[in-house]
Amino acid sequence: AEYMGYNIEQMEIQEINNIESQSKESEPEVAYDSHQQTKTAVETEDYEDQWIKSFLGRKGNEILCEVPSDFFLDELNLEGLKKYAVNLKTIIYYMLNMEDPESDRDQENELDEKELMKQAITIYSLVHARYIQTSKGMKQMLIKYQKGLFGTCPRVLCEHTPLLPLGESDIPLKSILKMYCPKCQDIYPTQSKRHALIDGAFFGPNIASMFILNYPSISVSYTHLRAHETSLHLVCRLLLEKK
DSSP: OEETTEEHHHHHHHHHHHHHHHHHHHSOOOOEETTTTEEOHHHHHHHTTHHHHHHHTSTTGGGSOOOOHHHHHOGGGGTTOGGGSSSHHHHHHHHTTOOOTTOOHHHHHTSOHHHHHHHHHHHHHHHHHHHTTSHHHHHHHHHHHHHTTTOBOOOGGGTSOBOEEEESOSSTTSOBEEEEOTTTOOEEEOSSGGGTTOBGGGTOSSHHHHHHHHOGGGOOOOOOOOTTOOHHHHHHHHHHHTO
16 A cells, blocks of 8 residues: 555554664663673774774874774784784784783783883884775775875976875885875975874885776876986886786
């Protein structure tokens, strides 16, 4: 049966589903058990990533992408990073605001808050550089690129072409962030003072090339090599010419 063009049976089914969903939402969820001192899944989801959100909320860090917690918990994504932290697992749990049940309390206490923060930023930079090369990370980068958060090319002939971030090294504290123009193929300093001291390791030397390979519509034709072109320019160009 229909009423004013609507199927009554479908309306009734939808109404039942709405009532069931509302009843589930109205059920009390214990976010914290004061006796057991344990967190439920609901609280854990809200509790995690507070350090990450706080770090990304700092002035100038809006150009960084938010790496999801499950990416940190996959050991394959942390391969080779132990040398950058006294205890990599401790740093990961610190960043995710999670308690490591197997942690050594005495060893944790050896690191003060300042040292934990320092190592957490280093690990986040390295994991961030890996995450933005994934499909999900690339999508976050695309949104920032389209919004022009990385700045635009200062050259008049480039007509405000959005820039792409890159670092001259993937090793922490070896280089500061630079910007690459996909139109004139030049590398520029960051235009904003807020980004001037960001470690180049957050993005690494390959992200600009990989980004354009994933989104070829933003690329331009490459017809010649510039006399002043550095090895980093050349890497970007050769990778792009393979498409």
